[in-house]
Amino acid sequence: MRCGREIAGRRKGSHRAWLVLAHRWVGLVIAGFLLVAGLTGALLAWNDELEAWLSPELFLATPPVPDAPAQDPLILRERVQLAYPEALAVHAPLTTQPGRTLTFNLYPLADAATGIEAELAVDQVFVDPHDGRILGARRWGDLTQGLKNLMPFIYRLHYQLALGVVGGRVFGVISLLWTLDCFVGLCLSLPARGGKTAKSGQAGGKSWLARWRTSWGVRWGAGSYKVNFDLHRAGGLWAWAMLFVLAWSAVAFNLSEVYDPVMKSVFAHQQDGAGLRPQSVPELVPAIGWQEAREIGRRLMAEQARVQGYTVLREDALSYEPSIGVYRYGVVSSRDVGDRWGATSLKFDAGKGELKNLWLPTGVASGDTLRTWLTSLHTAAVGGMVAGLPMKLFICAMGLAVALLSGTGVVIWRKKRQGRRHAASAR
Known part of the structure; x- marks a missing residue:
């Protein structure tokens, strides 16, 4: 009986060693990407507010008198179309927000001879909804045009490292690894069943839940390494559900050829388009x-x-x-x-x-409902303009938490690597 338990224990230890190895190297691969995604995501939670602060001349419109009516957005779209004959104004917002301009998107026209779409100097036009004046324009994401494109550039960093399609695919793979690593990290936080306690040396000295409870806390009075380790482990546990939401929704955004088959094999979806x-x-x-x-x-x-x-x-x-x-x-x-x-x-x-x-x-369709919630949580789009404020705060905090977990993970790896080197030198 004892021999059997020892063999089973060694097998469990071997499985855990493989999980530790996978968590270590996957974590190192994705750490830099998640650091960028976390910090940029914390800023993007306040995208509308930051856009208006950085470029008030494009996003803010003061009515000539209080409660002044706005013009018909479709008439304003025609005005934009006349001002930019080299493009098509293919999008018109139908609702005006108080104190805000209207944004119209432009579509490039193909050259009659070559059939190649011409590159537009600007693809977003901002219009005062009250007097119909065109207040400015930008080429979305082009940082060379100045601060008015800072937030779109941050979005490009968040979504694709500002590297276009290739960057988006890379981030999709990183998101998939992150999703899988969420489960690996959760498994590593679980204590082995029937383990020994330091005091009694006997199996079952504490209940399994009691031993797992220690993984949820931080030993603030311990040394810097233990505090860093606890922040990584406990932070990952407390935020685990939302970390998974962020990771899997990022797969939906960037790697649809993985997300769609997986979700459509389990949940029903509408036939969009x-x-x-x-x-x-x-x-x-x-x-x-x-x-x-x-x-x-x-x-x-x-x-x-x-x-x-x-x-x-x-x-x-x-x-x-x-x-x-x-x-x-x-x-x-x-x-x-x-x-x-x-x-x-x-x-x-x-x-x-x-x-x-x-x-x-x-x-x-359950699959579409689930995706709507996943992507809305990811983009802090749950709730109204006022009711959504707590959601923005939460998503901002989650972005910082992702960056923190990435940094603490690298510190843990570095400390253990130094320990292994010192041990090897001593031998």
């Missing part, structure tokens, strides 16, 4: 004008709200997709988990006005 195929030649000027398209979108959305049993809270945006010849009409509805932007949307044909598909963020 089923039957919509790119046209051989983009339809640059839709047969249905923007004003009529908004009315069609309102009518179709109201019909779907009655059928599906949800409430439209406010309009969000109308956009046109030239490559497939459809309009997308988005609203904030009772199926959304926040009201910063609307995820409830439908697409309809830009020539005939026929409904192509409806997408609801929650309440229809």
Whole structure:
């Protein structure tokens, strides 16, 4: 009996050694990336506020008189289109926030001879909603244009290390390793069942839960190494659920070829964009004008709200997709988990006005509901403009926690490496 227990103990010890090895080297590989992601993520939790602080001339608009009405956003879109004939203004926000400008996105036109899309000098235009003046423009993420692109550049760092598609793929792989390492770290925090205590030397001197409870605390009076180790272990445990949410949602953002098959094999999903195929030649000027398209979108959305049993809270945006010849009409509805932007949307044909598909963020397919919550938590988009303040604080703190766990992990590895070197020198 004793021999069997010793063999089982050695096997468990071997398994743990492999987990320690995996946690060590995976942690070292992802530490630098997570340090950047954590610090930039803490800033991005306050993206709107920082954008307005850095570039008030682009994001803030003072009404001429209190409660002054805003102009129709679609009329302002036409004004932007006239000012930038070399591009297409394909996106129009439909709701104006008090004291804020409206942002219009531009779509590059393809050269008639070569078919290659021309590179735009700017792709975002900012308009005063009251008097219709164009206040400025920028090429999103181009740091050479100054501070007005600092936050977009930080977003690019967070999302893809500012390296384009390649950086995004690398971050996707890092996120997948991080997701797996969440479970490895959790396993390593668990005490072995039937272990010995320091006082009694007998198995079962303390309950398994009592021994695991020590992993959740920090020995502040101990030396710097033990405090660092406890911060790494306890910090990872207390924040474990949200760390997993951040890691797996990052896989959804950057590595869809892994996320989608895994989630679709377990959960139901809506057929988003089923039957919509790119046209051989983009339809640059839709047969249905923007004003009529908004009315069609309102009518179709109201019909779907009655059928599906949800409430439209406010309009969000109308956009046109030239490559497939459809309009997308988005609203904030009772199926959304926040009201910063609307995820409830439908697409309809830009020539005939026929409904192509409806997408609801929650309440229809469990996989889509889960993804909506994962990505909304990741981007601090849960709750309204005021109710979302605690969420922003929480996500900011989580970004700093990710950076802290990365730093403490590297310190642990360095200290143990020095210890192994000293032991080898002594031998």
